[in-house]
Amino acid sequence: MGANVLEKAAEKKYRVVGQSVPRRDGMGHVTGATKFVGDVHYPGMLHLKMVRSPVPHAKINSIDFSEAEKVPGFVRVLTHRDVPKNIYTILCLIGVGPDDEPVLAVDRVRYQGEPMAAILAETEEAALEAVAKVKLDLEELPAVFDVEEALKPGAPIVADTGVNYFIYEGHHCRRVRYGDVEQGFAQADFIVEETYNTKPIEHAPTETTGCVAKPEADGRVTVHTNTQALYFSLDNTALILQVPFQKLHFVGGTVGGGFGGKVDVITEPITTLAAMKTGRPVKFIYSRVEEMQVSSPRSAWRLKYKDGVTKDGRIVARQITSYADAGAYNRHTPYAVTKHAANVAGPYTIPNVHIDAHCVFTNHTPGSAFRGFGVTMASFAIELQMDKIAATVGLDPWEIRFINAYRNGDVRPHRKVAEDVTFIETMQAAAKLAGHDLPEHLLAMNSWDRNGGQHG
Amino acid sequence: MAAKVVSFTLNGRETEVMVKPLTTLQVVLREQLGHTATKTGCRQGGCGSCTVLLNGEPVLSCLLPAEDVAGQQVTTLEGLTPIDGLHPVQSAFFDHYAVQCGYCSPGMILTTKALLDRNSTPSREEIVEAISGNVCRCTGYTAIIEAVEAAAQALKGGQNGR
Amino acid sequence: MAKVRGQGMAAINYPTGMNLGGDPSQALIHASTTGNFIISLSSTDLGQGLKTVIAQIGAETLGVPFDTVIIDTADTDTGPHCMGTFASRATHRVGNAVMMAANEAKKALLDVAADELEASPDDLELDGNGSIVVKGVPDRSISVIDTALAAHFKHGKTIAGRGIYMKPKSEVDPLTGEMDPDSTEAHACTVAEVEVDTETGEVKVLSLKSAYEVGQQVNPALVEGQIVGGALMGIGHALYETTNPYYPAIDHGPLNFSDYLMPGPAELPEMESVVLEFPSSNGPYGVKGVGEMTANCPIPAIVNAINNALGVRITTLPVTPEVVLRALEERRGPSQSNLPIANFPTECSS
Ligand code: FES
Ligand code: FES
Numbered sequence: 001m002g003a004n005v006l007e008k009a010a011e012k013k014y015r016v017v018g019q020s021v022p023r024r025d026g027m028g029h030v031t032g033a034t035k036f037v038g039d040v041h042y043p044g045m046l047h048l049k050m051v052r053s054p055v056p057h058a059k060i061n062s063i064d065f066s067e068a069e070k071v072p073g074f075v076r077v078l079t080h081r082d083v084p085k086n087i088y089t090i091l092c093l094i095g096v097g098p099d100d101e102p103v104l105a106v107d108r109v110r111y112q113g114e115p116m117a118a119i120l121a122e123t124e125e126a127a128l129e130a131v132a133k134v135k136l137d138l139e140e141l142p143a144v145f146d147v148e149e150a151l152k153p154g155a156p157i158v159a160d161t162g163v164n165y166f167i168y169e170g171h172h173c174r175r176v177r178y179g180d181v182e183q184g185f186a187q188a189d190f191i192v193e194e195t196y197n198t199k200p201i202e203h204a205p206t207e208t209t210g211c212v213a214k215p216e217a218d219g220r221v222t223v224h225t226n227t228q229a230l231y232f233s234l235d236n237t238a239l240i241l242q243v244p245f246q247k248l249h250f251v252g253g254t255v256g257g258g259f260g261g262k263v264d265v266i267t268e269p270i271t272t273l274a275a276m277k278t279g280r281p282v283k284f285i286y287s288r289v290e291e292m293q294v295s296s297p298r299s300a301w302r303l304k305y306k307d308g309v310t311k312d313g314r315i316v317a318r319q320i321t322s323y324a325d326a327g328a329y330n331r332h333t334p335y336a337v338t339k340h341a342a343n344v345a346g347p348y349t350i351p352n353v354h355i356d357a358h359c360v361f362t363n364h365t366p367g368s369a370f371r372g373f374g375v376t377m378a379s380f381a382i383e384l385q386m387d388k389i390a391a392t393v394g395l396d397p398w399e400i401r402f403i404n405a406y407r408n409g410d411v412r413p414h415r416k417v418a419e420d421v422t423f424i425e426t427m428q429a430a431a432k433l434a435g436h437d438l439p440e441h442l443l444a445m446n447s448w449d450r451n452g453g454q455h456g
Numbered sequence: 457m458a459a460k461v462v463s464f465t466l467n468g469r470e471t472e473v474m475v476k477p478l479t480t481l482q483v484v485l486r487e488q489l490g491h492t493a494t495k496t497g498c499r500q501g502g503c504g505s506c507t508v509l510l511n512g513e514p515v516l517s518c519l520l521p522a523e524d525v526a527g528q529q530v531t532t533l534e535g536l537t538p539i540d541g542l543h544p545v546q547s548a549f550f551d552h553y554a555v556q557c558g559y560c561s562p563g564m565i566l567t568t569k570a571l572l573d574r575n576s577t578p579s580r581e582e583i584v585e586a587i588s589g590n591v592c593r594c595t596g597y598t599a600i601i602e603a604v605e606a607a608a609q610a611l612k613g614g615q616n617g618r
Numbered sequence: 619m620a621k622v623r624g625q626g627m628a629a630i631n632y633p634t635g636m637n638l639g640g641d642p643s644q645a646l647i648h649a650s651t652t653g654n655f656i657i658s659l660s661s662t663d664l665g666q667g668l669k670t671v672i673a674q675i676g677a678e679t680l681g682v683p684f685d686t687v688i689i690d691t692a693d694t695d696t697g698p699h700c701m702g703t704f705a706s707r708a709t710h711r712v713g714n715a716v717m718m719a720a721n722e723a724k725k726a727l728l729d730v731a732a733d734e735l736e737a738s739p740d741d742l743e744l745d746g747n748g749s750i751v752v753k754g755v756p757d758r759s760i761s762v763i764d765t766a767l768a769a770h771f772k773h774g775k776t777i778a779g780r781g782i783y784m785k786p787k788s789e790v791d792p793l794t795g796e797m798d799p800d801s802t803e804a805h806a807c808t809v810a811e812v813e814v815d816t817e818t819g820e821v822k823v824l825s826l827k828s829a830y831e832v833g834q835q836v837n838p839a840l841v842e843g844q845i846v847g848g849a850l851m852g853i854g855h856a857l858y859e860t861t862n863p864y865y866p867a868i869d870h871g872p873l874n875f876s877d878y879l880m881p882g883p884a885e886l887p888e889m890e891s892v893v894l895e896f897p898s899s900n901g902p903y904g905v906k907g908v909g910e911m912t913a914n915c916p917i918p919a920i921v922n923a924i925n926n927a928l929g930v931r932i933t934t935l936p937v938t939p940e941v942v943l944r945a946l947e948e949r950r951g952p953s954q955s956n957l958p959i960a961n962f963p964t965e966c967s968s
Contacts, residue, residue: 016674016677016678017674017678017834017836018834018835019837019838020553020839021674023553023555023669023670024669024670024673024689025555025663025669025670026550029549029557029558030542030546030547030549030555030565031493031533032561032562035492036492036495036559038496041490056868094640094641112868145866146866168792170792174790175793175795176795177793177794178794196934197934198934199935200861202861204591205593206497206503206505206557206592207557208497228702228703228704229703230662230700231660231694231701232702249693249694249695252662253660253663253692255662255703256558257556257557257593258704260704288500288502288503288873292861292872292878293861293872297861300866335637335638339633339637342797346631347629347803363868364866364868365861369704371848371913372632372910373704373705375911375914376855376917379630379914379917380914380918382918383918384922387626387922397627398627401629413795414795414796414797414799415794415796415797416797416798418803419899420803420896420898420899421803422831425831425894426805426807426829427829429831429892430627430892431809433890434627434827436809498874498875500874502876556665556666556667556843557664585884591875591882593880595846595847596850596851596886597882597886598846
């Protein structure tokens with residue numbers, strides 16, 4: 001089997017695939033001819049700026065726009081009453097629910113920076129000045145920031161479901177159950193436990209998130225956007241605005257860095273609405289401050305590992321309780337937690353696995369997708385835990401990974417049979433590159449044959 | 457405060473533009489003159505994507521009041537690009553995959569041009585120092601440093617274009 | 619004054635493609651009378667090079683010169699549906715859709731060429747340079763553009779193809795977590811070397827040596843770009859980056875690039891990587907995908923190296939100087955003196 005794969009790789013003879021041809025967009029980039037969304041300008045274009053919550057959790061008593069309206073160049077304000085289907089969740093397109101996030105806050109704000117009202121003005125300066133003149137009457141509420149605190153009885157409730165966790169088919173977490181961990185712990189010579197913590201991280205693309213919406217003569221709206229997913233943004237915008245999908249025309253494809261930060265459908269709905277309400281082109285591009293603090297970060301995670309290990313280094317049971325800080329709303333985190341749950345036991349074959357992965361709501365900025373979706377911080381924790389196991393058992397860090405490495409044909413905790421696996425070969429190649437001499441018995445291993453030394 | 461006419465040389469052409477007080481050069485170039493190669497990564501002086509050359513020296517156009525360039529020479533990436541082909545710095549960036557999303561590229565390329573104008577044989581440390589104000593989130597800088605080195609070589613050898 | 623070195627490693631898998639599937643992407647291809655093939659999509663390029671690799675896959679499958687394949691994306695009025703660019707799905711999903719469309723277009727092309735050459739379509743092949751030749755009879759050939767012109771003006775036929783790729787949606791069993799959460803598995807292993815200043819707590823990554831296994835590479839230079847860019851992002855995640863430095867508290871969040879610390883060119887370590895190509899069973903030409911995973915392996919490798927250097931067990935990110943100094947202080951404390959550490963050799967440089 002392995003030999004076949006290797007031969008297939010060796011005999012391929014492609015003309016273009018596998019060649020380092022020059023980038024298609026390279027000339028545009030080096031001459032500055034590439035048009036990014038911020039470069040789109042229309043005569044008569046309005047600028048949109050958000051009124052945002054200065055506090056992480058509050059009841060909204062009232063918002064007073066009277067001074068803002070007096071700013072020269074002010075055009076109009078949009079509030080939640082203007083948004084046809086104000087409460088949404090982006091992954092409703094693939095069946096994730098319930099809807100939970102307001103496009104514009106209704107009676108409560110749940111994170112610092114949450115949009116409360118949109119101001120439209122003739123110039124960006126006027127829009128900013130008007131935003132600064134909006135008077136907010138807020139009643140601050142106790143906030144919760146720690147994922148485990150949020151799950152305790154009596155914690156301030158963030159979500160409208162009445163519980164601070166995403167409900168997975170009636171369960172408080174995404175569960176994976178494989179084998180019997182208690183039995184595994186009983187067989188183990190060592191129990192290795194550790195908790196790993198990470199903080200929210202910003203994508204920091206050099207181009208900030210944004211779009212320009214332009215009403216067309218035929219009644220449709222063209223939206224230029226730097227979304228990573230054009231139809232995803234179109235579909236959500238149509239649903240939020242309750243307009244037929246046919247009315248919208250999205251154009252994009254050139255993105256100044258995404259890394260997962262531009263899949264939130266966060267500027268298009270309100271900007272399209274503004275264009276429809278005013279009949280004028282409208283531009284809404286995040287400032288760097290918004291990109292840093294309001295755009296969704298990589299969620300913070302807490303992961304608790306409890307492993308049962310035999311003295312020859314085999315992991316016989318792994319129990320993981322993990323918490324993703326989703327912040328105030330779903331966005332992509334419920335889906336990320338499922339991907340996380342499938343991978344958090346690591347690229348190791350373990351007979352008994354028990355995983356409880358929680359998607360927790362707090363008063364943080366909502367987290368979302370980020371390069372490595374749900375897996376990056378799992379990999380961080382797994383690989384630190386592997387070093388701890390190695391040290392506990394008294395084995396070399398390489399050895400412990402080879403001993404437990406998953407291979408083709410192994411059943412994984414989610415019960416899919418592993419295929420396309422080359423974990424051992426990858427480690428062998430890295431060791432060689434780093435000048436680390438692996439012992440013979442590790443060099444003899446491969447991903448296809450559990451007992452053999454040779455491929456095939 | 458009233459707007460006033462500011463005259464300067466933009467990419468070799470005499471240019472006059474009505475400027476409101478405190479308007480930055482970045483806004484004037486992009487929104488009034490349609491020169492959008494100059495980018496807007498932060499408008500806070502933190503990313504270098506808005507770099508232009510003022511009398512050959514790199515400056516952040518997001519921090520520079522447009523009035524201040526009266527009577528001076530401004531070069532944007534549009535002005536670096538020859539009618540035919542590419543400037544050697546552009547060629548080097550293209551050939552060495554020193555652009556990914558391309559958003560940092562205009563600023564990077566102009567910063568490099570200024571560096572090589574004042575120091576035709578920069579060391580790696582000098583290159584790193586010169587581009588340290590230009591943020592690139594995509595490339596990990598390695599390809600950019602290689603491109604700068606290649607551009608220095610090409611300029612020394614008197615080559616131009618690709 | 620006291621600088622300590624350490625080495626650490628980490629090895630990871632990465633499941634590429636939108637994990638639970640149900641995420642179709644389509645491609646349409648047609649030959650115009652210019653001799654170009656236009657691939658219409660609504661997929662986005664984030665800088666990773668989608669427009670380039672998709673043109674490569676299209677040119678390879680069609681058997682025509684790379685320069686004659688035009689990518690027309692991303693416009694929802696002209697491009698068919700694409701779920702989006704994320705989850706390292708684009709090259710895999712869109713590439714598969716393009717292959718399917720290209721095969722259909724190629725068949726239409728060869729049918730017309732067969733008429734023109736009075737040969738059987740099965741006896742024809744594309745030479746990759748813009749001509750269709752009768753196998754074994756090199757002087758019996760017709761150019762792609764002449765075929766396209768003949769199809770349009772003489773035969774009244776289109777040369778076009780449709781393609782779609784969708785991994786069926788997997789439902790998760792809520793009790794056991796049984797699911798199909800990947801399309802294929804890519805792998806990486808990184809060995810990191812660090813130097814830690816035990817007085818300031820500052821960490822310098824000296825080197826990152828990595829092996830990546832990403833299936834067939836479509837464009838090795840672009841893969842390298844992902845690996846290097848991702849490694850620097852990994853250094854940032856490991857040592858500096860957060861929007862909430864006092865998390866879970868929200869105070870003092872950075873608002874600009876001066877406060878949000880990211881590694882710059884001065885923080886570049888020595889970097890070396892090898893790329894292994896074990897073709898996947900279901901990617902176009904055996905592609906697996908690379909973009910998403912490239913920060914994942916450097917992060918734990920770096921933290922393991924720090925722990926190795928100091929004989930501590932740091933378990934949080936980012937590992938700022940404060941975290942290092944606190945860990946050292948705790949190590950000195952009497953209750954914590956027996957922490958097990960990874961048994962890499964530790965060298966002291968001064
Ligand atoms: S836009 Fe001027 S430095 Fe960022
Ligand atoms: S290429 Fe994307 S920021 Fe440099």
